Amino acid sequence: MTKHIKIDGRDIGDGYAPYIIAEMSANHNGNLNVAMRIIEEAKRAGADAVKIQTYRPDTITLKSDLPDFQITDGLWAGRTLYDLYEWAHTPWEWHAPLFEYARKLGITIFSSPFDHTAVDLLEALNAPAYKIASFEAIDLPLIKYVASTGKPMIISTGMADAEEIEEAIDAAHEGGCKQLAILHCVSGYPAPAQDYNLNTIPDMIRRFGLVTGLSDHTLDNTTAIASVVLGASIIEKHFTLDRNGGGPDDSFSLEPAELVALCRDSKTAWSAMGKVDYGRKSSEMGNVKFRRSLYFAQDINVGETITAANLKSVRPGFGLPPKFLPQLIGQRVTERVNAGTPATWEVVTKLPSTEK
Structure with missing residues (x-):
């Protein structure tokens, strides 16, 4: 059983305060200065890391108007997949200045790669870890390629069943990953709290024997804080400067004051767990x-x-x-x-x- 992993010098797992990841995703809304400010605010809030996503529309989908590529419901209805990812992607030329700025501020930065070329770019920037997004958890060749870097890896498990999670874990180990964590996730945007079935987290810990956390797409911090009591060692939440900013992910992201509360309250919940103790306090x-x-x-x-x-x-x-x-x-x-x-x-x- 993996009791802990380490990312950029920070121990994560049993006996350590929850590791808080502020997911920038597309919330920069195509503005590099906004991306820089998101990093600043994540640092100010007390997050352990800020995470971006590394893809181009042509590395994640095909430019097609066929029905399979049309988004017909949800937040992004009316767009094609290509249009969505053209709108949402983080330009690759931004990666070096974003990594440099985060390191200057003293906050860890890493990314979710969506193909081999993305991994190569991130390796050139000496990314300290990698995150596999939920929809890529079944891309076993990508997982093996990420594992070959020897860096810590976090796999989000939204939409994956127990067998698919096991296959992803096996692929990571076969590829050479020595530090692996998994996140319970519901791939709804936003996701209702009742869909999360947080009792799955202790079962995942027992079943897979890995550092386990939560990728939370609910609209407040309640689910995330509750997950800490059930053993979550990592919490990932989308983060924006303004929930009404109009970007692809803004509407289900935390704003700065809410991220401050998450960083504070998750650590309070973890501290309150303590140990079995019937003595006078x-x-x-x-x-x-x-x-x-x-x-x-x-x-x-x-x-x-x-x-x-x-x-x-x-x-x-x-x-x-x-x-x-x-x-x-x-x-x-x-x-x-x-x-x-x-x-x-x-x-x-x-x-x-x-x-x-």
Whole structure:
């Protein structure tokens, strides 16, 4: 079982805070300056990485108006696949300045390649990791080619069944990938929370034995935060400067304040998971005063017998627990006891052998 992987020096997996990926996708809307600002805002929000996508329309589809290539419903209805990817792609000449700028700011940047030439471009830029998009999870030759780089790989599993996920994992390992993670994903844009079936995440962890995370296409952070409680080590969310920007993916992306909240709240959820611990917590220590315990309500002289009238269960909690009231009644005190004194075993004539 792979307990953790490492991307650009950052450990990811069991025992580490969730790794947050801000997916730029097409949210630059064809403007390099906007792309730079997205990187800035991702860094400012506290994301661990910003991710882009590396393709051209001719490397991902055919220029065709035939019915198979027409998009008839959803966000992009009325376009052909070629038109969509012409609109949405990140120009390859932007890649070097984007990588340079992200590194200058101190945020990790990597990409999803969609063919071998994209991998070659990213290798020339020394990409620290690769992401396989959900729709490419069945492109086993591409996975093997990415694996041959020796870099860490994250595979998103939207639309893939268990057998297809297994095949993708096998292809990655056969290609030489030593650091592999998978993401539970629903390939709807946006996707309703009820489609996510987050209980799949712990099953994936058990079934595949890999670092596992979530690629989240819901409209808020609730699903992503919940996934952390179920073992997600990576969270990927689309990120934009303005959800109303009119770009291909803007409408289902987080805005800067929401990414700040995701980075903060996912780490809070992870921290709250902690370990199995029934002991008293540090934040509770001062509140012993508000717990009940046994206190003497009257003065008692040496040798006198403790009665129900002079011993009471009250706050604070510095005396013996109330469960010992029956054992104390009838005992004689060995020293003078003043009212307001906590009851202890040391002031009675006989210590119970099994109840202390």
